[in-house]
Structures are given as structure tokens and as C-alpha cells.
Amino acid sequence: MRPETAAVLGPVLRDWDSSGIGYRVQEDWAPSPYDPPCGPRSAAAVAVVWTADGCGTGVLTGAPGEPVTAQMVLAAADALHDAVVEGRLLGTTTWPPCPLHPGTHPLTPRLHEPDREQSRHPGRDLHPHPGPDRVRHPDPDVVWACARTGQAVCRVGELGSVPAERAPG
Structure with missing residues (x-):
């Protein structure tokens, strides 16, 4: 995995690992969503996190050498959180469970x-x-x-x- 991908996805994938969620990561390139409609195009790194049920969630992980920001990690955590909850990957919609209010919400x-x-x-x-x-x-x-x-x-x-x-x- 590229260092930028590992920095963006690593934290939430550690949480997936600790919860027993199986996955594989596929890296690719896509046109940057930040490019102007006219002019030169750049590429943005994209990682697709595939789960055992065959569903994939795409996350922008930044171009080589681009600094990884907390906002990028937040976007990845949000997307992968939604994948677990909406896909009921653990048979529940409360992942990760709130330890302050068990069984009520994620x-x-x-x-x-x-x-x-x-x-x-x-x-x-x-x-x-x-x-x-x-x-x-x-x-x-x-x-x-x-x-x-x-x-x-x-x-x-x-x-x-x-x-x-x-x-x-």
C-alpha cells in the first residue's frame, strides 16, 4: 500500500481488524475532483476497500507526496463507517457500538x-x-x-x- 493510502486508511482499517471485519484494498487513480473543468487534469489516488460480501467503498487518498490531513482521515472513517452500518457487515447497525450507551447507537x-x-x-x-x-x-x-x-x-x-x-x- 502507498504511504499516503496507509496514512489515510490505516486508522479505520485497524478498527476493522479489531472488530473482525474482512477486507482487501485496491489502489487506483482517478481524475482529481478538484481540477477546474477546463485546463490540465491531474490524478488523485483512490483506494477501494472491498468487503467479503463483494461491496466496495471508494476513498480519495491523495496524490504521491501530498500531505495527509485529519480531514482526509475523517472522510475515510466516515465512508467506511457507513459501509459497515449500511451493509450490516457485522449483522448490526451500531458499529462501532457506543460504550457509554450500549446497544443504542454507534x-x-x-x-x-x-x-x-x-x-x-x-x-x-x-x-x-x-x-x-x-x-x-x-x-x-x-x-x-x-x-x-x-x-x-x-x-x-x-x-x-x-x-x-x-x-x-
Whole structure:
């Protein structure tokens, strides 16, 4: 896999791995959706993630050397989240399940904004609140968040480290 593809898809595919979702990735090139209608055309890297049921989900992964942004990872997480839920790949529409409200709704991917305070313990207590064990981070993270409260549960790519049920905090 190209480094850009791995950077964009890697986090959510780690979550697929931890959930037992089978897949294969096919890389290709497509006309860039950002090119003007007239003028030179460039190519954008596209990855299609194929699931065991034969369905594929396409994700733009950037051109060689293009910086990977949190927005690109968010778009991939959103597309692949929809593929699991709409395709009922795990026989449920609540993937990944919200550990704060078990059995009621899935977590959703979102950007955890820059300049947030968070715990020094990755994947835990990502919501801002004061405390001596806090550190500021300038870059946004892509997180799985509770669809009901918006509370960040873990970074995309770290679902395997989240206990099945977690008491609201």
C-alpha cells in the first residue's frame, strides 16, 4: 500500500481488524475532483476497500507526496463507517457500538478540535476538562464520538483498546 493510502486508511482499517471485519484494498487513480473543468487534469489516488460480501467503498487518498490531513482521515472513517452500518457487515447497525450507551447507537467519526486539552493516556478521557494530568495538542485528531453526547471515546484506530462497556464520565 502507498504511504499516503496507509496514512489515510490505516486508522479505520485497524478498527476493522479489531472488530473482525474482512477486507482487501485496491489502489487506483482517478481524475482529481478538484481540477477546474477546463485546463490540465491531474490524478488523485483512490483506494477501494472491498468487503467479503463483494461491496466496495471508494476513498480519495491523495496524490504521491501530498500531505495527509485529519480531514482526509475523517472522510475515510466516515465512508467506511457507513459501509459497515449500511451493509450490516457485522449483522448490526451500531458499529462501532457506543460504550457509554450500549446497544443504542454507534459511535460516529468526527474531528476533535485543535487546542483541546486531553489526558496523557491515549484513547481515554478525550473530552476537555481541567486537571493536572492534561496536555495541550495543536493538531486535530479524528475520534470516535458518542452520537448522542458528542463525547470523544477514542481516536480512530484505537477501538481495540476501548473496554466493551465504559461507565459515563
